[in-house]
Amino acid sequence: MEQTKRKFHASMINDYRAFVFLGIVLIFGIFANNFYTLYNFTSIFSGSSLYTFIGLAFTLCMIAGHMDLSVGYMATMGAMMVLGMRTLEGLPWGVAFLVAAGVGALFGLANGILVAKAKIHSFIVTLGMQFVIKGLLNIYSNGAEISVKGDFEVTDILNSSPIPFLPFSVLFLFTLAAVIILMVVLAKTRFGRNVYMLGGNLETAWLAGIKSDRNTILIFMISGILCGLGGALYGVSAGTATPTLGEKGIAPLMVGLTATIIGGTDIAGGKGSVLNTFVSIVAILAMFGVITTLVGKFEVQILFIGIVLAFCVLYETFTKYAKQKTLGIRPDLVQKYMQESGKTKL
């Protein structure tokens, strides 16, 4: 009984803390005026779109044991490309979106090759790639923002809520679709399971004949495509994009990273869930909303997101620190010893 109870607590913090966090935020929402309105939730969900795409990409890489710091800039690239193709080049929307995703894939490919083939740490590769993308973006648009130039047709479609009485905009439905597709891919396909295996135990994966290089490159490419699409959707829904999109405020990269950690994805890889990341992002945005209504100050937002992240890191650190002490213990010897010594507790 005691043990199941403890297990329950542990799993609440380990596996479901994103939901717990969301719950806490929702409770605090009671004190905020107009928090529980359809409009507010539509806005929270829509606002989560960009962060979700970035968070998904980041989580995917982290499950495989890598870090992709370039997600923020790849998303900016997506937003700039889709609007650039549409407004500056006059291509149809569909082609523009394809170009955005394709460019994302291209940079993902570059990241993947440098990580898998040149064996450079992903942290370094993506750090350098940030500068490269930033430079290219600025050169492409000459530093200026690109907008839909009054062509709000698709923007309006993205921002409309097609289902009555539900706070889901089309933009959010696309986001939700991406979450579900990635969840299915990770859970239901061989590739998805290989991602976990690569992060969990590279040697096992190798011994089992999983082509680790090819899979790593594919992971980074998917990350790029997600960012490209996420950025493109955001850019169109906002009607504009600037090259500085990925670096202002609490940068989208930071929100994605924080949500990944809060969602319980293991920093060393092999464990994680995109659903938890998604829930964390919604919770973070809801928290921003509550704080804005209650306090109205940005500094409190950054403080709270820091505290939540710090709390998760500390929790993980201390449990790991405590676990280290009993690592490798032999339960049969414990049992035997307890029987002999008459002790019931260690």
Next chain:
Amino acid sequence: MSEAVNTNENAYALEMRSVSKRFPGTLAVDQVDFAVRAGEVHALVGENGAGKSTLMKMLAGLYSDYTGEIYIDGKLCELHSPSLAKEHGVGMIFQELSLARRISIYENLLVGRLPKKNALFIDKKEAVRQASELLERVGLGKQDPTKEVSEISQCDAQLTEIAKVLGSNPSIIVMDEPTSALSSEEVKRLFAIIDSLKKQGLAIIYISHHLQEIFEVADNITVMRDGKKVGTYPVEETSTEHLIEKMVGKSVNEFYAEHTAEIGEELLTVKDFTRWGFFHHVDFTVHRGEVLAIVGLAGSGRTEIGRSLVGADPLDQGTVVLDGKEVSFKDMTQAVNGGIGYLTEDRKVAGLAITQSVTDNILVTIIDQLSKGASYYPKKHLGVVNKKIEELSIYPPEPARLVNNLSGGNQQKVLMAKWLATAVDVLVLDEPTRGVDIGAKQIIHQAVLDYAARGNGVILLSSDLPEVVGLCDRAIILREGYIVGEIQKHEINENTLLMAANGEGRHVS
């Protein structure tokens, strides 16, 4: 042996013909012929470093540069990668578990070949069903395959590992020390499984130090020594004594010169030493000039005693008296200053900083002694390093060379040198010569004896029995975390040690 093969009847499931594998500095496997029939459990025994594991890794496709020929079911195969070996029906169960701990059992079982529902998706139901089937075959039918590996016991993980190998439908299964983490009841379960596999017509190669187990489970036994095959014996025609004689060979007496130690006063006394779940109520004493061996099979708590003694791992109860003073070490810094050193068993993971130079590695234990205040410059102390390099004949004798660019034997010498450079009174040596060539082994052994002869105490934790026999003055036997006996110098030979560790023979207490 191979000439006797008749390819039509009595065909070998596996035949290796004069295979060799060279590592820098050693010939790990030297022209070995080895053959196993289908439906046979073939045990492979030998001392540490005899080449058993290398031979089997060759079979599992971990080396692409072996020489010789390997026939599986009469066909010549090139086992240059793990996936090739798998295709040819070789299944290998490694000593260290190769399961991803945070991933579910069924995925570990079916890694790389999860069943598909259609072109896109895997079929989880089918996967779980297949996994359950596999688990059933190893007697884990009640286990839930969707659990994470980290949630199940060590024993179940070991059995899962076997199930994983079974999943690829091998015709040959290699088990490397499969019982090291199992209790005696669990071992029985494992043997029942092996028996059923045998009946299904699989060829099983079984590597173990537990001779008792081997007699229980094997049909034929091949003995290896120093990378060469000594011979193959049907189990009915041999005995423990006979095997040990073959494993040890005559070289032991030649190799280990007789030494007589001058045993001085008590140096280290350990009482009621307990870490729950690892070792319990361990008492022993080490005298000056004495080499005390703690002998036990893998998983007996040997290493853990050493680690707890120097504060590298926690301790639940017990007292340690060193040189008349009661001490308790919270970490290794205190232990080294207090006079106990610990040479780790895994030099690459926990022993040496292989990306640093020989100098840095040798001096790391004595930085505090050498430094004046905060100031310390390793190049000033090259004398100390050169002396150790000379003492242990580390080759090439370049203090600035990176450890990674040395051969395994010389790396181990560096590890030894780093502890000999200190002024500690007691040295705990955990497998001081694992995976080391004969030459290096001899040098390290001489260094250990010299160290003890200077009036220091040595605690030797080794599974290399000739080493124990050749070096130690007294041995205590550890089984399942408890001390079960003590053997004095005049009684020590490999025979008595092996028997004691295997739970046979006389217990002296």
Next chain:
Amino acid sequence: MTTKEQQATAPGIKQDSRRTDISKTSLFINRAGAYFIVAILLVIGLIIAQGRFVSIDNIRSILNAVSLTGMACAGLAFVVYSANFNDMSLPMTMALSGMMAVQLIPFGIVVSVVGGIAAGTLVGVVNGILIGKFRANPIIWTLAFNMVLSGIVRVAWGGSQIYPDTVAGDSEFAQQAAVQFNSFARTYFFDGALPLMVVVMIVLFVFAYFMMTRTRFGNKLKMVGSNYEAARLSGVNCAKTVILAYVLCSLCAAIAGIFYTSMTKIGAYSNGEGYDFDCLTAVLLGGMTLAGGKGNIVGVFGGVLVVGMLKNIMTLIGISTFSQYLVTGVVFLIVVWINTSSERKLGRA
């Protein structure tokens, strides 16, 4: 048999990677490190700028421009060296020390500087304890701590900037301290040829050099960085060593933060933004690797020089800010790639 042996030596088959002989070119590239790039840049600079490049003015301007990055890099090198990736709390360490220093100006210049440095160093102590002792993930923890600090600093000062002369108020003594504080970044020796900031940067690098090579701390840090477990089991007090590495890192960052504040004459939470990755870039260019225990301070100084010279030359050629990002990124990736492959060839990775 013979076919087997031929195959065993055929190309494409993996050989034992532990080499006993060492590739000369790899060793040269590895040793020369960032200075190889410095030399190339020097040649480019000489060609394109026709003599103006090596003028005292230009050299001083390059050094002056990198002095803040350089100060922070001298400290950050310890953290990278200890295999703890990066100190993401660097920006807030700089901001906090600057703001504390400005806030303490009414108590005199000495209290102000000491207080500012102490506040910054405190960040390092917390980081060090959590990462060195409890083994928290260095990236995530320092990132979280940076956010927390950022929040605290913004809340504590109400989101506003503070000016040394305003904080000083009307007191003559405090006003003088404010003037002194603002003059730190504007002090020159030898008739304007040698700015104080450059002197401080060089002093910090020399200090870091001695800390890393000539003290027991530095040598222990090398072992901790290369193999934490091996160092621990050799009796090295790893926790203490890592804590000290973080303390040194934030000490240098705090000094840089005070100069930054003195330079802008404004204490603000945004001081130091972007220094986390900028400094890491310079340190990695200087030949240190994330695996720890590799590279040296001389190399890091070279990396800092590369950053400064690259920017200088690009501005001299007239490359736009946008293209500068691109060039920096590409140069960084190429250098790191060469560095990684030479490390691998030397058997160090």
Next chain:
Amino acid sequence: MKKVLTIVALVLVLMFAVVACTSTGTEEPAAEETAAAEEPAAEETAAAEEPAADTPAEEDATNTEGGAIDIAAVIASEKTTDNQQLMPDPIEKAFPDRPEDPSSLPEDDAGRYYDMEYVGWDAGEKDAGIPASPGDGPQGKKVISIVHGDHAWTTAYEKGMKQACEAFGMEVEVWSPNWDQALQDQLIDQAINAQPDAIALIPLSAENAVQQFRKITQAGIAAFGTNMLTTSDAMPYMAAWTGPDDWAQMRQLADTLGEAMGGEGGIAYITHDPGGSPYYARTYGPITEFAEKYPDIKTLDIQSPGFEAAEVKQVVSDWITRFGDDLNAIFLADDSAQATGAVDAVKEAGRDDIMIVAAGNSKTGQDLVKAGDLLIINYQSAEGDAGLCARTMAEWFAGEEVLPVGYLATDMITSDNVEGFYPTQW
């Protein structure tokens, strides 16, 4: 486990402390420490309350008996920190005809930037969705002001906004997205959700503003643009726009500088963040002005090193090396960190002859003007910016006619008049 619990407890305490700090600190940012010390237990209730619900303590002399506010009297009475008028009169601007195709004109032709410089004046009909003025005056009206991000300028703007709104008896909340476009979009959604009477917005992006103002108007709330210019597409969705006339101010600075340079020489530009309206106004404003009036002044280089003193210093030092005596003047888009860096670089090189002009109105800039290091800066009151916006809103609530685009007066600060602008706003 104990340790974990301790940490949890600490974090919780910290969280409550923060809530306490900030909820009381909204009105007086500097006093939050004492406030937190005084009432540590009141955190939750304080947090739940509307921060702006506290009625202004100061006695309002302009309050007439009937409760209606005399807007003109309020306008006349309020002063900024630097003793200027908080709510100055908006200024109209004359505008020339629009060229055929501005984008075909060369970079240094003023016509090319016509759509930015004269944005809003010819934007056509206001959108029908803009609600009608209630006509019952500003009292008790709820206003949400969304700024662009945290900055010392913003703090001054916030102060001005609160001071002005309180004087009118309006409730105001100021929200900041910290320069994050995505977050600003979200804040707008939240603001709409809160159903205020008006929303004043400093858009982060001129293009995106169309979408933002459109959204507010479609929700039936009056939208007021402030400070940042938008594209003309956004103008129909605003009840009114107020703010500084960046282009005119830059032209004014350029004129004065051109005269000081004697109509010839080389000039280099440090820009604002590329892409935004200040970028064009503060770079191409002077460039086009010079092209028209002083064609012998040559543009040497344009760089965007951002707002960090060290970076700017490096760029300016490199310029001095590269151009030598050809460099006679530098035009900066910012008079604080950029000015500090540029002045330091010039001094270090001993090139006191280089004239530096900066846009902006910070304490740093004013100090540098006073010290003679900067030639001129422009007077651009942050509080006045907010004040004008509040005034326009108040007038609109009262049903008065407001200008569709109302500019702040353009003034320059030189060493002659700098003393009159102390103490500075930020």
